[in-house]
Amino acid sequence: MRDDIKEVYFTEEQLRDKVRELGARITEDYRGKNPLIVSVLKGSYIFMADLTRAIDTPCNVDFMVVSSYGNGTKTSGEVQIIKDIAQPIDGRDLLIVEDILDSGVTLHYLMQILAARGANSIRLCTLLSKPERRKIDVNVDYLGFEIPDEFVVGYGLDYAEKYRNLPYIGILKPHVYGGEGE
Numbered sequence: 001m002r003d004d005i006k007e008v009y010f011t012e013e014q015l016r017d018k019v020r021e022l023g024a025r026i027t028e029d030y031r032g033k034n035p036l037i038v039s040v041l042k043g044s045y046i047f048m049a050d051l052t053r054a055i056d057t058p059c060n061v062d063f064m065v066v067s068s069y070g071n072g073t074k075t076s077g078e079v080q081i082i083k084d085i086a087q088p089i090d091g092r093d094l095l096i097v098e099d100i101l102d103s104g105v106t107l108h109y110l111m112q113i114l115a116a117r118g119a120n121s122i123r124l125c126t127l128l129s130k131p132e133r134r135k136i137d138v139n140v141d142y143l144g145f146e147i148p149d150e151f152v153v154g155y156g157l158d159y160a161e162k163y164r165n166l167p168y169i170g171i172l173k174p175h176v177y178g179g180e181g182e
């Protein structure tokens with residue numbers, strides 16, 4: 001798998017430090033609020049597991065499965081909810097956890113749906129953001145890293161359902177996408 005990686009953007013150590021920093025901020029902001037932390041699967045599964053262990057205040061967790069990319073590198077523009085959260089959220093303080101904010105289509109759609117269910121507050125924590133690619137504005141409360149317009153994999157992020165298990169984040173060599181050379 002390592003042979004398919006052109007460049008490592010964030011090492012395991014860099015990811016660990018960032019997760020600790022975000023966890024400390026979230027701990028301070030949500031003390032005494034018992035937030036419901038909602039992970040948007042599948043991409044956020046590793047980030048969610050690490051982030052929640054870096055949060056040192058009582059909280060609940062839940063999961064949604066959403067997909068808009070299918071097997072490609074471009075959003076289909078259609079967001080499919082494959083699994084919804086399993087509890088009412090009215091009056092709750094929600095923290096949405098995402099791996100990446102790209103065009104903004106997925107999160108814009110998701111935040112609208114959740115806001116309509118009467119949560120007391122909704123904030124967003126995303127590990128990565130690609131500002132150059134934004135089609136719809138989405139407000140980020142907790143951001144790990146801004147990255148350029150490159151398709152990244154690893155630490156939960158996939159290309160055609162592969163590479164999620166890489167412990168670091170990087171970009172693929174062009175031949176992996178069926179391109180020429182390398």
Ligand SMILES: O=P(O)(O)OC[C@H]1O[C@H](OP(=O)(O)OP(=O)(O)O)[C@H](O)[C@@H]1O
Nearest residue numbers: 041042043067068069102103104105106
């Ligand atoms: O801002 P956007 O352009 O909408 O892109 C971001 C979304 O796309 C990816 O999910 P994907 O549809 O690939 O599902 P996955 O998490 O199962 O990989 C990623 O995990 C985000 O949820």
Ligand code: HPA
Nearest residue numbers: 102150151152153157158
């Ligand atoms: O760069 C990316 N990598 C993996 N999945 C994604 N979904 C949106 N952008 C990306």
Ligand SMILES: [Mg+2]
Nearest residue numbers: 043069070158
């Ligand atoms: Mg994906």
